[in-house]
Amino acid sequence: MLSVLDLFRVGIGPSSSHTVGPMRIAARFLSHLVRHGHAAQTERLQVELQGSLALTGEGHGTPRATLLGLLGFLPETIDLDAAERALATLHVSHRLTLPGGQEIAFDPARDLILDFENIPALHPNGMRLTAFDGHDRLLSDKTYYSTGGGFIASERQLSAPVDDDRIGVRNDVPYPFGSGAELLHLCGAHGLSIHALMLANEDAMRPREETEARLDAIAGIMLDCIDRGLTTEGILPGRLQVQRRAANLWHKLQAAPLANERESLFDRLNAYAMAVNEENAAGGRVVTAPTNGAAGIVPAIIRYYCVDAERSAKDMRTFLLTAGGIGLLYKQRASISGAEMGCQGEVGVACSMAAAGLAAIWGGTPEQVSIAAEIGMEHNLGLTCDPVAGLVQVPCIERNAIGAVKAANAARLALHSTGPMRVSLDQVIETMRQTGLDMSSKYKETAQGGLAVNVVEC
Incomplete structure (x- = not known):
């Protein structure tokens, strides 16, 4: 069973699937890089917003939320004033600091892509994140989905035939x-x-x-x-x-x-x-x-x-x-x-x-x-x-x-x-x-x- 508290999440507007979810996905991908020892090797990141995240992304604030997630902000604890300052700095410097202190070049106009053509089959709110080393070799390629209400799932989780695996929570009640x-x-x-x-x-x-x-x-x-x-x-x-x-x-x-x-x-x-x-x-x-x-x-x-x-x-x-x-x-x-x-x-x-x-x-x-x-x-x-x-x-x-x-x-x-x-x-x-x-x-x-x-x- 999921918890009632999973449904009532604190976040920022205007859309939980387009802001809360993508912010959490960006943060999860950075954690994935750290967990697998890729953060220190990463020299380039690329994010693709797919399906509805691209088609209504600009109006729903999805690019902004994604960048905030990459900057280390989380929906539940975000300081909106600090977030705006960090975004302004990123758009000027085109530099992003990864967990652990690794600083890389990141230009939102180039590295954050709205893919209007790709409507994912598993769920219409898809996000693909890729990391490359200094020789442009692929370090990690992950696709996640923002499934509504701030819930997120990896491609593996949404593909799983068992509901417990899909939700990713096993609370014995x-x-x-x-x-x-x-x-x-x-x-x-x-x-x-x-x-x-x-x-x-x-x-x-x-x-x-x-x-x-x-x-x-x-x-x-x-x-x-x-x-x-x-x-x-x-x-x-x-x-x-x-x-x-x-x-x-x-x-x-x-x-x-x-x-x-x-x-x-x-x-x-x-x-x-x-x-x-x-x-x-x-x-x-x-x-x-x-x-x-x-x-x-x-x-x-x-x-x-x-x-x-x-x-x-x-x-x-x-x-x-x-x-x-x-x-x-x-x-x-x-x-x-x-x-x-x-x-x-x-x-x-x-x-x-x-x-x-x-x-x-x-x-x-x-x-x-x-x-x-x-x-x-x-x-x-x-x-x-x-x-x-x-x-x-x-x-x-x-x-x-x-x-x-x-x-x-x-x-x-x-x-x-x-x-x-x-x-x-x-x-x-x-x-x-x-x-x-x-x-x-x-x-x-x-x-x-x-x-x-x-x-x-x-």
Whole structure:
């Protein structure tokens, strides 16, 4: 089993598969060179971004993230000011210092290649990294894949026939499950809620106090991101010149606190979700939930239904554990990569996770939580990923706002349910997977179809 904490990664925007993943891949390749004794011999590095990483790479910040990884920065700990200084120095000096102190020539314009023609068969987000010695002899040639939500895999791992090898994590837990049906069976057999079962599994990986502290930290980073987005105005980076809207909407809400309750609910969820995704679009610090492109939905629901409702930190943990358990099903049984599944694998999964978490803190049974998750995905099936100008802005920011409102409604519908639904969570996850496989590649984070080609850039 993967850990719930694997789904909630701290990183930088605007895309977990295009920034967090490539940064981690670059760092892993450097570690590989050190481990095999090649770092001291290396005189030249070359990086090829393939598939979606090339096609929407510039708009998604992939070259920048790759360079940051080569410069030694990691998504979880990056100092953005220091990172910008290091990038500026690299672009002027064309010199890169490898682990161990070996300094080599590295010109991003020459050594970082966007390969628009190569769409890898194993996964559309491919990165090939090669190292050469002073005589231009090949020292290492590795291909990795950014598989969504900041997860990465080597070519060997993705080619492996066994799921455990593919994921690369072998955590022995008391309640392993591979489907929604198995999860519900375990809850019923042991008299556990989904969040209690998930916490017991996390207990097998680390002390409970550490798990709770990390969950609290994740919630804190999410809420801080909302606060930044609600107080920051201006234009988002990129040629679309998109105006930030969350702060203006928040100002209006503050000026009319006694407005219609229903309208206030929608406006607050909209403001919270958009605040996160505007921060993400600006390259800010966000939490994958389960991806950067869908990072606003879970925090928006937490802010409104936990913080604004004055619920406890324990309720936020319940929410995150439940949402994370549902997210693991999508990760294990399908994909959370927009380049594989379209936006149904990002916003759809986030909506499903948030609906489940909300149903849990409202006192729903495991069956009702599963129904909430199913409803959240069912009405996002077929959602395409067609970012205009290759930027994670239009329609991505608004899409998170809509997803947050959908999640709340899915949870309410689930709690009114009185019996089994005709569509199960496993069936909707499998339908999402099949739909993603059938979907044309031009609608899957390539900016080659949909809004990306029908919206005229000005």
